[in-house]
Amino acid sequence: MLKHEIIPVTPFEQNCTLFWCSDTKKAAVVDPGGDIEKIKAGITKHGLTLEKILITHAHIDHAGATDDLANHYDVLIEGPHKEDQFWIDGIEDQKQRFGGAFSYAKKFTPNRFLDQGDTVSFGNIVMEVYFCPGHTPGHVVFFHRESKLAQVGDVLFSGSIGRTDFPRGDHATLINSIRKNLFLLGDDVRFIPGHGPMSTFGQERRSNPHVSDAAVGMR
Template sequence: MNWRSITAFLFIGPEKEDEFWLQGLPAQSRMFGLDECQPLTPDRWLNEGDRVSVGNVTLQVLHCPGHTPGHVVFFDEQSQLLISGDVIFKGGVGRSDFPRGDHNQLIDAIKRKLLPLGDDVTFIPGHGPLSTLGYERLHNPFLQDEMPVW
């Protein structure tokens, strides 16, 4: 079934570097024992600095590669709320062992793009509890200059 034939919605994003994930949907659906789905091509790819409106809220798009090469997060400056997906978690960071993932890129994106948003920014991760960037700056072991020895 062609999803575009049953909806008037535009498919927006992700960042173009994640296109290979969308093209791999048929194989991924078979791998998980699901009905095969067709590859998707967005009507518009998201890019760093884009703005996406959801109702009355406008979200800024930040490209934060590492978990995947095209991972994006969404920031609402007015409410100081970040939708971080699988980039950062309370006490952790996203996996980078997926195809084209890169742990160093992930940490760099967090330090260069997310932490400068401010300590008071609350983030909603893809899994687990909410946290703030300030708490993670101080307590997240992946963001410290020296990793703890376990």
């Protein structure tokens, strides 16, 4: 069975997520943006063995501590999509832009880039990968079909959507990613966003002012 704990990290309160397999106690961390001691404490608290790090996209608040965490546990890094390489290359520039708050951040090297149709696994858990560009060009989402649970990074939020005013962001592409990729997974799917509270795809289809059925002209 899939278990999870949301660990808010960085001054942006980014939802780093600790996932684990209850049968094997093998775990994966999604988007370790910072506060590495908090993440390590969560792993220890649940008696877990970290198996890999998963990255939705390479903005600094989601990926800044990836290199440090991977080196500490000697684990693989999987994700994001290869189109986010330019954001990985730009982590030093991102760090300078935000000052001392992200002084720890480092560039990292994924062991595996991810794409639509791929899967990632830890313990007995298999999660599906969906390519959902728009917020960044290489954003991916992780979905556990049996639990009807997704980790969507900064693609979709409760009542909002990801920003598209960053370099290589695209609003129309983001809407398409949400409507044609995520919403098709089912209204009853719960999702963990990159920031803020959880919601369901059904709730966002009904009421999200940016991407609901009504917002895109569907009744």
